[in-house]
Amino acid sequence: MADAPQGTLPVPPATAAKLTPAEKFQLITQNLGEVLGAEQLKALLEERDLVAYWGTAPTGRPHLGYFVPLAKIADFLTANVEVKVLLADVHAFLDNLKAPIELVEARVDYYRRLIIAVFRSLNLPLDRLKFVVGSSYQYTANYNLDKYKMSAITTEHDARKAGAEVVKQVSSPLLSGLLYPLLQALDEEYLGVDFQFGGVDQRKIFTYAEAYLPKIGYKKRSHLMNLMVPGLSGGKMSSSDPNSKIDFLDSPSAVKSKIQKAHCAPGEVEGNGVLAFIRHVVVPIGELFKGQGRADARPWVEGDAPADAVFTIKGDPKFGGSVRHFRTVDELDDAYAKGEVHPGDLKSATVQAINALLAPIQAEFNGSQEFQEAEKRAYPVEVKQVPAKKKVKKYTPKPEHLKTPEEKARDAEKAGLDETAQLREAVVETLSA
Amino acid sequence: MADAPQGTLPVPPATAAKLTPAEKFQLITQNLGEVLGAEQLKALLEERDLVAYWGTAPTGRPHLGYFVPLAKIADFLTANVEVKVLLADVHAFLDNLKAPIELVEARVDYYRRLIIAVFRSLNLPLDRLKFVVGSSYQYTANYNLDKYKMSAITTEHDARKAGAEVVKQVSSPLLSGLLYPLLQALDEEYLGVDFQFGGVDQRKIFTYAEAYLPKIGYKKRSHLMNLMVPGLSGGKMSSSDPNSKIDFLDSPSAVKSKIQKAHCAPGEVEGNGVLAFIRHVVVPIGELFKGQGRADARPWVEGDAPADAVFTIKGDPKFGGSVRHFRTVDELDDAYAKGEVHPGDLKSATVQAINALLAPIQAEFNGSQEFQEAEKRAYPVEVKQVPAKKKVKKYTPKPEHLKTPEEKARDAEKAGLDETAQLREAVVETLSA
CATH class of the missing domain: 3.40.50.620 (HUPs)
Known part of the structure; x- marks a missing residue:
């Protein structure tokens, strides 16, 4: 360069x-x-x-x-x-x-x-x-x-x-x-x-x-x-998985609540959506900001961190936790794998980072009537019809070995239709x- | 009506x-x-x-x-x-x-x-x-x-x-x-x-x-x-089957030669392309002509036939054959099934009918330079390259039970490619x- x-x-x-x-x-x-x-x-x-x-x-x-x-x-x-x-x-x-x-x-x-x-x-x-x-x-x-x-x-x-x-x-x-x-x-x-x-x-x-x-x-x-x-709930990040989905317009408290529910087992790095988000979004954006001469625009790196830090985690002092600065994502993953980083502390830092990323976007949204109207047109509020209470028919499937060939064929076809919808x-x- | x-x-x-x-x-x-x-x-x-x-x-x-x-x-x-x-x-x-x-x-x-x-x-x-x-x-x-x-x-x-x-x-x-x-x-x-x-x-x-x-x-x-x-050679009528294919511009002698080669087993009605052509083309067109008041435009019905005849077959007198007029296609099929109509006589009558159908079309073609040029543009004469003589490699396929799994897989794939071409x-x- x-x-x-x-x-x-x-x-x-x-x-x-x-x-x-x-x-x-x-x-x-x-x-x-x-x-x-x-x-x-x-x-x-x-x-x-x-x-x-x-x-x-x-x-x-x-x-x-x-x-x-x-x-x-x-x-x-x-x-x-x-x-x-x-x-x-x-x-x-x-x-x-x-x-x-x-x-x-x-x-x-x-x-x-x-x-x-x-x-x-x-x-x-x-x-x-x-x-x-x-x-x-x-x-x-x-x-x-x-x-x-x-x-x-x-x-x-x-x-x-x-x-x-x-x-x-x-x-x-x-x-x-x-x-x-x-x-x-x-x-x-x-x-x-x-x-x-x-x-x-x-x-x-x-x-x-x-x-x-x-x-x-x-x-x-x-x-x-x-x-x-991986998505925040562990699986593929998908709009059809509500637990995995944080909306760009979610409030800080909604973000906090969703991240707190995220799948993030202690010591588990593989398939950990929180760590993956830090690796693929938070840290690269932090590096972008640094490259732009705006290192201070990274609230996920504490002010007293060394110049080359990419992420900071503050352990809750109640549980004897201390502030740790990480120089690379690998370092963070390693510490998490060894149990040196508590999932709750990781989540808190992530909530802070996500809210920091969303804030300017939401500010632009809130400042633009056009943007707000575009959102309303795109996702009109659905008037939910309360369905009349139906008697739920309890269905006990017939054991496989008792089914006739016709029944088996019908079931197979039904499974095929479900697959098509998926x-x-x-x-x-x-x-x- | x-x-x-x-x-x-x-x-x-x-x-x-x-x-x-x-x-x-x-x-x-x-x-x-x-x-x-x-x-x-x-x-x-x-x-x-x-x-x-x-x-x-x-x-x-x-x-x-x-x-x-x-x-x-x-x-x-x-x-x-x-x-x-x-x-x-x-x-x-x-x-x-x-x-x-x-x-x-x-x-x-x-x-x-x-x-x-x-x-x-x-x-x-x-x-x-x-x-x-x-x-x-x-x-x-x-x-x-x-x-x-x-x-x-x-x-x-x-x-x-x-x-x-x-x-x-x-x-x-x-x-x-x-x-x-x-x-x-x-x-x-x-x-x-x-x-x-x-x-x-x-x-x-x-x-x-x-x-x-x-x-x-x-x-x-x-x-x-x-x-x-069925095509004249017995199978599906298809442009990819040269024996089944009579071109609209084929000369009377070419038609004769092709029909003589047509599959038309004695007594066999099912899958008989010659009888099928009479049923689905010659007779309906004859009825059309009659409806148009042009009953005489049907050379496949002899002049002295009764008014309701749809097809005439002249047996070769050398073999004791006589002239028979048919009132319906079913009558003709029945007679053929019983062996009362000789395949050669049926073919001769069919050649006459086909040539009669083609004659006015060919006359229009021959009378129009535009039509002739359209044909030339559509089907330009291919200059066939005479390939250099190649030593033909004689190929004896390996018996199925001696093939390795890889060889079997390769053969299966090749068969798939052929299928795709077909x-x-x-x-x-x-x-x-």
């Missing part, structure tokens, strides 16, 4: 223009699970800055999990990458044909405002951030023709394989799920990007894109993959996770 | 306007394998004339088998149905991405001219015949959106089931094959028709369309199905058969 203080990454926007291609490459590819096509990107960086794409389907409410890809996208923006955020309205609409297209349009608007607010809270330059709404090109004749072309060279087997990690493997997936990899590949061409960014769960879709785009005459793109980060959800999670 | 001579069907165009709704219904639905939604059509006919659709993908050269649906479409035209012929260029193009789109466009042109020539040779009114090229609407945003909608409610299982009789069932079909039923259903809406016409092999696609169009807010159409007619062909046959 040319002139940024040593050990601080990424650099402040003002210095981005002074970065060498090698430094940009380092910044773009750091802290990732995997990079496919690194040499291609290196070569391009010798000539010009890069263009990237990250997709999200505006279905449910964006939750704290979005901070993970956004924290990484911050690196891209700092390295002067033009980042196209695909707001996949077509897919969001199709996921639930019951939701009118107007609602999806309102959610597109809310997602756009929220993502901008997040990047603004991180002091990032927004001139290289572009939003593209899927319907702006996914209905065109050319896209349609290319989709036909892809479908004429892709077997059901290969489409299923490509979606294997993001589309639940059931005996009878919906065709829309099978088309997913084709669309996601074509988007790279239609958005005109050099690389696509997503989670490592997208790997097979990405390798599909690398193999099939050239078959219809388009160039192969690079693919950058985030590691998968698949629909999984398909949308693909883009939104 | 109001005023047409008794026993003659269909009526001449001039009298079509005088047909009652019930007479039109009878004409539209006669000689079919199956009708779905007959009541709906009856009700509509009380108010207005109908609109129908029949699709064909202009891939190979149209062959004599096309006479079967066209002879039935003649009934529709006579009953004042507006018939839309879908020239499915998108599918034809996708079937073989190697063929440039220009070639497909030229074939669309040739198919259109040929179909018009056939109907003109049958003295049919052409003002109710419309040609629609698939690409004229299949790339539009609305169609695309509807395709997405259909794919989001159709499982792979249901798509596969819908195509079960027309798309070869393999372990890994191409996605384009799975999309087929969706497109064919949507075409009904986009072409604005009351019913679709096809072979009984289309039944599952038709019932899919009936079930799924209403799910996205479109109305359910009726479906009229032809019986499947499927591509089957998919296009769907529309063209």
